[in-house]
Amino acid sequence: MEQLINYLKSFNILTDQDIEELITSVKPKKLKKGERLVTQGQICKEGAFIQSGIFRSFYYSKAGEEITYCFIFPNSLISAYSSYITQQKTVENIEAITDAEVLVFHRDKMLELEDKNIRWLKFFKIQAEQAYIDLEYRIFSLQKEKANKKYQQLLDEQPQFLQEIPLNYLASYLGITQRHLSRIRKEMMN
Template structure:
């Protein structure tokens, strides 16, 4: 995580090292939750190992996976984290996951003492917006085949470890349709 923070070129080495005092490790097993619907999110997790999915549940009980977070990335119930309101989403481990946790209060303490932290938080928020926009555009402009191929291209090591129903939901298609795509593409 410290190396990841350094790659942005915003924090000084001292500021990156300061993070160590606030980090806690957490391990969650496959099927366990980082956060569940109805809770208020007070932390950000960096995924060292494992894969997590973010999803919400429709009124009819159907779960819709809208985000898959792989190792080397941050995850949080972002709207809840920002607003302090209960989250409508859950974040669940798709595999054994090792996380590094930063509490919101500690991030706010670092931001209060360094404009670089404010710049980093702004940058990360902007990146989240850009990713969300790309995802929306991909649903509107690309076929399910194209979305699947993009996922295979970017995360070939993980793609086989995501259960079919979650992968299909993430792609906005049925498991049956995903099976057809895989067969057609021979992947």
């Protein structure tokens, strides 16, 4: 719980009492590598804070191919955000790509906190803004950056986790084949 408390405090918005209100309703959950936190077709009614482990968000193309569009690392909040907001069925899957531990919170509790406390509303506004910025960054990166630059950014931002992500997921995320990714990695080692 300490990681979550420190994460929430880092925004300098919530009081200790605000945080305690959430902490009392949070449930720890362990996932094995390959287990899904969210499966397409579900309505997302929970969010989680990642204490340890790495997740990927992916969807299936029309041809049935898995397309990885996002990696989520420790000390982050995670959910099928569109489904969480709209309460419509999600098209995404969120899967642990390593063994993981999360702290799960229910959407109803979050809405209750928002309704009675403007600080929580402000916190969630910041979270939504950051999710939008991340999405925009991802779209721009896909459209204008070459795969080797996107790979270098991952190396710069998350080097400690990169070895744990299977190459097929990395290649899918970068929008290239595994063979192309192998070439990029080889070039960067020289």
